[in-house]
Amino acid sequence: MKQILFICLLQLLVYAAYGQFTISGKIVDETGNPLPGANIILENTYHGTSTDLKGNFVFSKIRKGEYVLKITYIGYASVQKMVKVDANVYLDISLEPAMILGDEVIISATRASDKAPVAFTNMEKDVINERNIGQDIPYLLSLTPSFVTSSDAGAGVGYTSFRIRGTDLNRINVTVNGIPLNDSESHGVWWVDLPDFASSVENVQIQRGVGTSTNGAGAFGATVNFQTFTLQKEPYAEINSSVGSFDTYKNTISLGSGIINGKFTFDGRLSKISSNGFIDRASSDLKSFAVSGAYYQKNTILKVIVFSGKEKTYQAWDGVPGYLLSSNRTFNGIGEYKDANGNTGYYANETDNYQQDHFQVFYSTELNPHLHLNTAFHYTKGKGYYEQYKESQEFSKYGLDNLIVGSDTLTDTDLIRQKWLDNDFYGVTYSLKYQGKKWDAVLGGAWNNYLGDHFGKVIWARFVSNSDIDHEWYNNNGAKKDFNVFGKTNYQINSKLNLYGDLQYRRIHYEIKGIDDDFRDITQRHEFDFFNPKVGFSYIINDRQSLYYSFGIAHREPNRYNFIDADPNGPIPSPETLRDYEFGYSFKSAHYLLVANVYYMNYKNQLVLTGEINDVGSPIMTNVDKSYRAGLEITTGINILPKLNWEANVTFSRNRIIGFTEYIDDWDTWSQVSNYLGETDLSFSPNIIAGSKINYEMIKKVNVALISKYVGDQYIDNTSSEDRKLDRYFINNLYINYRHKSSLFKEINFTLLVNNLFNVEYETNAWVYRYLEGGEKKVFDGYFPQAGINYLLGLSVKF
Structure with missing residues (x-):
C-alpha cells in the first residue's frame, strides 16, 4: 500500500514539474495605446490577472498544453485566443472597440472589481445551471464560503432561506440588476415569490462583510447581486x-x-x-x-x-x-x-x-x-x-x-x-x-x-x-x-x-x-x-x-x-x-x-x-x-x-x-x-x-x-x-x-x-x-x- 501511495505521489510531482513555462504579453487598443486594468483569464483554470499600467501581463509556471485566453475590457470587444504552450509564449493582443455597448455597465457600479479589497465570490450561469433542476436559489449558492441553507418544507422548494457568516437574510442586501429586492419594511427576501428565478440569472456576486456600497436596505453583513x-x-x-x-x-x-x-x-x-x-x-x-x-x-x-x-x-x-x-x-x-x-x-x-x-x-x-x-x-x-x-x-x-x-x-x-x-x-x-x-x-x-x-x-x-x-x-x-x-x-x-x-x-x-x-x-x-x-x-x-x-x-x-x-x-x-x-x-x-x-x-x-x-x-x-463575529475563511481548489x-x-x-x-x-x-x-x-x-x-x-x-x-x-x-x-x-x-x-x-x-x-x-x-x-x-x-x-x-x- 505504501508503495502504491509513493508511486501516485511521484507521478503527481512529475506531472507538476511540467509547470515551467510562462504566458506573457501586452494588451493595447486599436491605436496601440496600452489598456491598463484589462482582465485576462485562462479558461478552465484558477488563473486570472489584469494588465498593469503599461498593459503588460504575465502567467508563470504554466504546464505544457493548450489553453484558452479570454481578455475583457469595458467598451471593447472581448477576445478569446487559443494558446499552445510547449515553451515560453509572448502575445501582442489588440482589442477593437465594441460594436455595441456591453451589459456589464448596468451592474458595474454595485459590483466589487478585482481591485476591491473585499471578500467576494463570482458565479457564472454555467455553474448556477449545474444544479438548477428544481431547488430554490439558496441551494444553488450553497457551496460558496460561510453559507448555510434552510427549507421549511425540507426539500429545497417553497419557503427557503440562507445565512452568510451567521447573518440572516434580513441583514443581507440583495439586488437584481442593481435594483433592491429586500422588502423595505421587513428587510426580508422570499425566494418563493420568484420561482425559478435562477433560470434568468446570468451571473451573481456574493460579497461577505460590509462589502462595497450598494442600493436598498439590509446591507449589514453580506451582499448578493444578481444580473x-x-x-x-x-x-x-x-x-x-x-x-x-x-x-x-x-x-x-x-x-x-x-x-x-x-x-x-x-x-x-x-x-x-x-x-x-x-x-x-x-x-x-x-x-x-x-x-x-x-x-x-x-x-x-x-x-x-x-x-x-x-x-x-x-x-x-x-x-x-x-x-x-x-x-x-x-x-x-x-x-x-x-x-x-x-x-x-x-x-x-x-x-x-x-x-x-x-x-x-x-x-x-x-x-x-x-x-x-x-x-x-x-x-x-x-x-x-x-x-x-x-x-x-x-x-x-x-x-x-x-x-x-x-x-x-x-x-x-x-x-x-x-x-x-x-x-x-x-x-x-x-x-x-x-x-x-x-x-x-x-x-x-x-x-x-x-x-x-x-x-x-x-x-x-x-x-x-x-x-x-x-x-x-x-x-x-x-x-x-x-x-x-x-x-x-x-x-x-x-x-x-x-x-x-x-x-x-x-x-x-x-x-x-x-x-x-x-x-x-x-x-x-x-x-x-x-x-x-x-x-x-x-x-x-x-x-x-x-x-x-x-x-x-x-x-x-x-x-x-x-x-x-x-x-x-x-x-x-x-x-x-x-x-x-x-x-x-x-x-x-x-x-x-x-x-x-x-x-x-x-x-x-x-x-x-x-x-x-x-x-x-x-x-x-x-x-x-x-457583540462580534470573527473568523477565518479558506477557499481552495486543485x-x-x-x-x-x-x-x-x-x-x-x-x-x-x-x-x-x-x-x-x-x-x-x-x-x-x-x-x-x-x-x-x-x-x-x-x-x-x-x-x-x-x-x-x-x-x-x-x-x-x-x-x-x-x-x-x-x-x-x-x-x-x-x-x-x-x-x-x-x-x-x-x-x-x-x-x-x-x-x-x-x-x-x-x-x-x-x-x-x-x-x-x-x-x-x-x-x-x-x-x-x-x-x-x-x-x-x-x-x-x-x-x-x-x-x-x-x-x-x-x-
Whole structure:
C-alpha cells in the first residue's frame, strides 16, 4: 500500500514539474495605446490577472498544453485566443472597440472589481445551471464560503432561506440588476415569490462583510447581486424538465431572438414548479415568467426587463415540536382542527398566496471612452395573503359583539381569516463611472419609495355575530422613503499597490399609521441619517499572489417588526452599527487556488432576541451593547489530474455577545425572571462551516461529482444552552451529468442529483419559547427537519 501511495505521489510531482513555462504579453487598443486594468483569464483554470499600467501581463509556471485566453475590457470587444504552450509564449493582443455597448455597465457600479479589497465570490450561469433542476436559489449558492441553507418544507422548494457568516437574510442586501429586492419594511427576501428565478440569472456576486456600497436596505453583513438577461447574439430555445422525490416537478421554456439587425434582442422564460414537500402537506404550486427587450447601439443600451412570480404554498412555518423529532419528523400541526365529533382534521386551504411583479427599465450610455452613465427606473407590485382556520376565537378580538342566542351568550367562534399585504415599491438608481489609466471612480445612488397596506379579513365564521362579508378587523400602512448617494474609487499607485475608498450617505424616512391585529395603535415616525465609509488597499505580490485589507462601517435601521413589537413603555429600538475589518491573501495558478480571508465584525447595538416581551406578551428584539463575529475563511481548489479537480472551502469562526441577559416568562406571577449569562454565543452561528466538491469527467460526455457540506453546532437562542441547539451535520450529494450534441439540437443534458446520499437526519432551523409554570422550566419549540435521501432528475434540450 505504501508503495502504491509513493508511486501516485511521484507521478503527481512529475506531472507538476511540467509547470515551467510562462504566458506573457501586452494588451493595447486599436491605436496601440496600452489598456491598463484589462482582465485576462485562462479558461478552465484558477488563473486570472489584469494588465498593469503599461498593459503588460504575465502567467508563470504554466504546464505544457493548450489553453484558452479570454481578455475583457469595458467598451471593447472581448477576445478569446487559443494558446499552445510547449515553451515560453509572448502575445501582442489588440482589442477593437465594441460594436455595441456591453451589459456589464448596468451592474458595474454595485459590483466589487478585482481591485476591491473585499471578500467576494463570482458565479457564472454555467455553474448556477449545474444544479438548477428544481431547488430554490439558496441551494444553488450553497457551496460558496460561510453559507448555510434552510427549507421549511425540507426539500429545497417553497419557503427557503440562507445565512452568510451567521447573518440572516434580513441583514443581507440583495439586488437584481442593481435594483433592491429586500422588502423595505421587513428587510426580508422570499425566494418563493420568484420561482425559478435562477433560470434568468446570468451571473451573481456574493460579497461577505460590509462589502462595497450598494442600493436598498439590509446591507449589514453580506451582499448578493444578481444580473439577468445579458446579450445573446445567436437565437436560442431551451426546454428544461425535472422530476423528483415528493412529487416534485419543474418545467421551463426559455427563448431568445438573438441580435436582430445588429440592434434588437428579445428574451423570455416561462416556468412552473410544484412539490408536495418532505413535511406533511407542505406543498408548493409556483409559477413565474420573465421577458426582456433591448435596443443596442455602439454607445447606448435601452433595456426593459419584466419578471413575475406567483406562489401558493401550504404553511409549514411552525416546525416540528422537539419531542416528535424521533417519532414523527414530518409532522405539521398547522391547520389542525377538531370537528363536531372530536375527530382531527386539517384545513385544506391553510395556505400562503402571493404574487410579485417587477418592472425594470435601464438606459446606459458611453459619454466618452472613459465615462459611462447608467440610469434605471423600477416598479414592484406585491399583493397577497395567508389564510388560517382558527378555533375558539373571541369575538372581541375581531371587533365583533358577543352573540346572544336565547338565554345564552356566545363569546367565541371558529373562523377563517386572511392577513393581507398590498404594497408598491418604485424608484430610480443611477451611476456615473470613470475609467482612467491610474484612477477609476463611481458616483452612484438611488431614491426609492415604498407604500405597504397591512390588513386582515374574516371570510367565514361558524357564528356570524354582527360581521359583514369579508369583515376587516385591522388596517395599517407603512410608507418609507430611502435615499442614498455614494462615491467609490480605486487609485493605482504603481503596478502593485492599489488604494480604495468608498463613502456613502443614506437617509431614511419611515412612517407607520393605523392599528395592528391586536387593536394597538402602532402609529409612529422615524428618520435616520447614516454615513458609511470604507477604505482599504490591495497589493499584488507577483502574478500569482496578492493580498488586501479593508475597514468599513455599515448601519442598519430597525425593521417594521422591531418597531411595532417594541414595548411602548420601554426604549425605542436603536439602529445597529457594524465595524468590519477584512484581511485577505490569494494564491492563484493555472492548477491551484488558495484564498484566505480573516474578518472581524464588531457590532454596536445589534438587535437580538433576549426573551423579553412587550406589554401584550409578544417577543421583542433588544439592542445588545457589544457583540462580534470573527473568523477565518479558506477557499481552495486543485486540478489534481486533467479530468479530476477538487474545490473546497471552510470557515472557522467565533460569534459572541458580550454581557447577555436572558428573560423568562413566569406564568405563575405574570412577570419575567432575568438571568445574567455574561458572554454567550450568537444564535444560528456555527463555529465551523465547510463545503467540498470533487468533480471527475469519467468520459468525454459524463461528469460525476460528490458535493459535501458540513455545518457545526448552532444554538437556537442566545443563551449557549446545550439543550437548545441544532446538532452538527455532514451531508453528501451525488451529481451525475451526461451531455450530448447532435444535428437535431445544440445540446442535450441529463442530470441526476441525489441529495443526502447517506440518509442523514438533521435540522437546519428552529425556534424556542421558554417559560416557568409551577416552578418548573417548560418550552414550546419547533424544529425544521430536512429530507433524507431524495433525488431530482433533469432533462435539458437546447436548440
